[in-house]
Amino acid sequence: MGYNAAQSQDHLLGTAARAGTGEITGLIANCLIAASQGCVDAYFDLGVAFSTGSHGAVCDLIEAHKWFNLAAVGGHDEAAHCRAEVSGEMTARDIAEAQRRARAWMATTTRRAA
Numbered sequence: 001m002g003y004n005a006a007q008s009q010d011h012l013l014g015t016a017a018r019a020g021t022g023e024i025t026g027l028i029a030n031c032l033i034a035a036s037q038g039c040v041d042a043y044f045d046l047g048v049a050f051s052t053g054s055h056g057a058v059c060d061l062i063e064a065h066k067w068f069n070l071a072a073v074g075g076h077d078e079a080a081h082c083r084a085e086v087s088g089e090m091t092a093r094d095i096a097e098a099q100r101r102a103r104a105w106m107a108t109t110t111r112r113a114a
Contacts (some may be wrong), residue, residue: 027055035067038109040074043067047079051086061086065098070105 034042045053045086046057047067053059064086087095 028057035070036109038073038074040076040079043074044049044079044082045070045077047071047082047086061090062094062098062101065090065095066101066105069098069102073102073106 031039031042031049032047038044042069047064049055049057050060050067051064057063065083068079068083068086072083074085090098
């Protein structure tokens, strides 16, 4: 089964359900909305949430790398450094998956914007 961009939101919703809240935190929900519109700061904030397991997100370095990568490509000043940090704790296969997810996200959001 292939990855699609909606999996990030599904991943977060699953985390919130396991935590017993039934909803994503305000920050994550707002970031997902802003990210779907191409907001580089939202990409970065999602990277932080996934890398630290904060704001209702599980710690998931593949997702963190994906979001930091998108933020770095968008010109966020700190994102490349954060991406390098999480890369140090990932396998080559994990990094390849994160890059594939970032490309899939870009392809999906570019098509929506066009």
